[in-house]
Amino acid sequence: MMATDQLTRTFAALADPTRRAILTTLRERGEASVTELATPFDLTPRAISKHISVLESAGLVSRGRDAQRRPSRLRVDPLVEVDAWLEDYRAVWEHRFTALEADLDADNTPTDDSEESS
Amino acid sequence: MMATDQLTRTFAALADPTRRAILTTLRERGEASVTELATPFDLTPRAISKHISVLESAGLVSRGRDAQRRPSRLRVDPLVEVDAWLEDYRAVWEHRFTALEADLDADNTPTDDSEESS
DNA sequence: GCATTATAGAACCTTCTAGTTCTGGAACTG
DNA sequence: CAGTTCCAGAACTAGAAGGTTCTATAATGC
Structure with missing residues (x-):
């Protein structure tokens, strides 16, 4: 409804500790799959997957393909x-x-x- | 529910174009009342007042007193x-x-x- | 082909968000 | 005091967010 601009999407994506933690992991490890990213959290992999989608929509993450894995990478x-x-x-x-x-x-x-x- | 930390509140407050515009105005003008801040927007003064409350909760704004006016100032x-x-x-x-x-x-x-x- | 693994889609629930309107109080103006 | 101006409280609404579970699909391993 708000025709959300880039900056708004970015700030919204960053306004969640789980998502910021995911970014930290990606910064440190280079790349990681959904299941890898899920381990530190008391959340279902599906929830983490959704967080990654939000980050991807904001352009903060891109995803590749490695067999079944969809490894995420940080995009700055x-x-x-x-x-x-x-x-x-x-x-x-x-x-x-x-x-x-x-x-x-x-x-x-x-x-x-x-x-x-x- | 999430025991929101400071950074989360800050990012959440910034994740809205209206609120960022308010901050810009305050940066340029030094201080402004609710009605002054409301003029550029197609929103009721009450809505702007609520936006200012969000900014204040995030510590991005402080409010003073000048007769009936409650002028806001930027806090960085x-x-x-x-x-x-x-x-x-x-x-x-x-x-x-x-x-x-x-x-x-x-x-x-x-x-x-x-x-x-x- | 079958079982396994990694992930996304769909449906659902609950809570938060951004807005409205209407009301009321506090401070100035005359 | 009466009227006006500036603002916040209360109640309500629509829609987005964040989570769950259950199901489906795609790729690998045997």
Whole structure:
């Protein structure tokens, strides 16, 4: 209904600890099948399979074929997009940090451009 | 039900274009009331108010008091946490980039440590 | 061909989400 | 005080999310 854009799908996919754990495993191991990915969790393989589908829809994972196995691999492109999205906000907190530094350097003369510590 | 951790709440809050747009406005304008934030959207002020509540629960926004207005301000701490979470993945794509560079430098001798272009 | 393994489809349930409307309270304006 | 403005609480709804189980299919091993 929301014609979900890429960034929205990415954030939605990341908003689940199980899925983030799957990504961590893939980052560390390179690739893994559904059953391999399922072992650490108290969930049915089917549930893990569905989580992988969500990750795949978000472009965070691609699947290959190895006999019956459908090994998943990490794809970082959506994360690069998140990184880019963060850029403008990163500027905010770095500005605040340097503003604080400036205050210290200037021996307790607080700047007053309408923002505080965050 | 899921005892949602901070990162999960943050990603869930960011997984909505309206909420991300609100954050953008706050980043640009410094602060804004519910009615001010509502104007660009085809939504009732109440809906925007609820979005702000979600952002506030995720720690992405704090609210002050100015007469009847409850101006919201951006708080970047959860975004810093996202940035930190990204760090390990950033290493992945930077490694892949430098690996590609190395391949080019080595005059088309592909590395074979089990990863390709992503 | 038969049994086994790995996975996806289908149906179902329960909980959460994003929105609405209507009501009410708190703070300003005159 | 009366009216207005800004906002949150309450109740409701439709649909999405996350899980289950049971069934089906595809590939391998014998």
